[in-house]
Amino acid sequence: MRHAQYRLDPDLLSAHAAAPFLCVPDDHEVANNMRVTTGSGGDGTPEEFLPRRAAAYQAYYEHLPLRRRSMPRGPDITAARR
DSSP states (O other), X not given: OHHHHHHXXXXXXXXXXXXXXXXXXXXXXXXXXXXXXTEETTOSOHHHHHHHHHHHHHHHHHHSOOXXXXXXXXXXXXXXXX
């Protein structure tokens, strides 16, 4: 919902109309200083964290202009290519 809210901002809409954007994922899309399977600080468990990461990547994919091959598969996303 937060990504969708940001996309309605008039200034952001104007900026997107004026210039191309490069989407660069950051660990803050999911958790501050994210660890691969346990989240922020490494104090969680994969069972708690991986569903959260999957939901975050799904929202990222749905609200940014990414190619179909970047569609997340559970808690994994192809965010870079050659």
